[in-house]
């Protein structure tokens with residue numbers, strides 16, 4: 001456990017007031033039934049709802065947010081990220097640290113989750129570390145209308161999978177991952193991808209960190225969707241506190 005202290009606010013018993021261990025955090029976030037397909041998302045937002053600070057998330061989170069961010073990677077089968085976030089945040093390969101790898105081995109899981117990138121344009125560099133240094137062959141989730149030359153280049157370094165005619169259909173995306181033996185789906189966004197996932201109602205859980213900042217500006221909210229969708233029925237699983245930062249977890253009530 002790091003020096004970062006996380007205490008639990010909700011539900012009140014049994015853990016209120018004491019610093020949580022890494023095992024506690026695993027218990028709070030681990031899938032109850034790994035065979036049961038679930039889609040989980042993780043985001044951080046400022047108090048005024050901005051999903052970025054100066055165009056990125058780096059200054060929004062903090063050590064506790066990062067701790068949970070890393071933990072959620074270790075618990076899943078596949079990490080799904082939109083190409084915009086991969087480009088904007090300068091993602092590298094989906095490689096976990098030694099502790100997480102040891103934990104996954106002990107849990108009978110492969111060393112690293114699969115990295116799945118969602119892109120229609122296929123504007124992804126096949127020579128980048130995302131692909132070149134990947135411990136597991138990544139998956140690119142695209143659609144039938146994606147540019148053929150870009151697809152041919154990415155075919156060399158990733159499994160390129162079509163999940164729709166002219167756009168990636170979230171339901172086909174989830175089915176494709178489950179069919180590959182990856183039922184615990186975790187997405188790190190971004191807002192455009194999450195908007196599509198929410199609109200298709202495939203999201204089961206949301207881990208949302210509320211960062212004690214007011215950002216203003218024109219940063220996106222965590223759900224970017226042209227249409228209002230008013231998806232109701234989220235239940236609060238827990239609220240954790242680290243300093244002034246709230247770490248919440250919500251589930252879609254079905």
Ligand SMILES: NC(=O)c1ccc[n+]([C@@H]2O[C@H](COP(=O)([O-])OP(=O)(O)OC[C@H]3O[C@@H](n4cnc5c(N)ncnc54)[C@H](OP(=O)(O)O)[C@@H]3O)[C@@H](O)[C@H]2O)c1
Nearest residue numbers: 043044051056082083084085119120121168189190192193
């Ligand atoms: N606060 C947070 O927790 C958080 C998390 C993640 C990202 N962000 C921030 O969000 C910003 C990026 O936002 P964004 O909305 O552009 O990110 P995004 O959703 O990661 O990327 C959008 C791109 O992903 C692809 N895509 C997403 N859904 C698709 C679909 N259904 N079909 C086909 N392609 C699809 C497209 O890629 P192509 O253009 O390649 O076709 C699209 O342009 C960055 O500033 C990042 O820092 C914040």
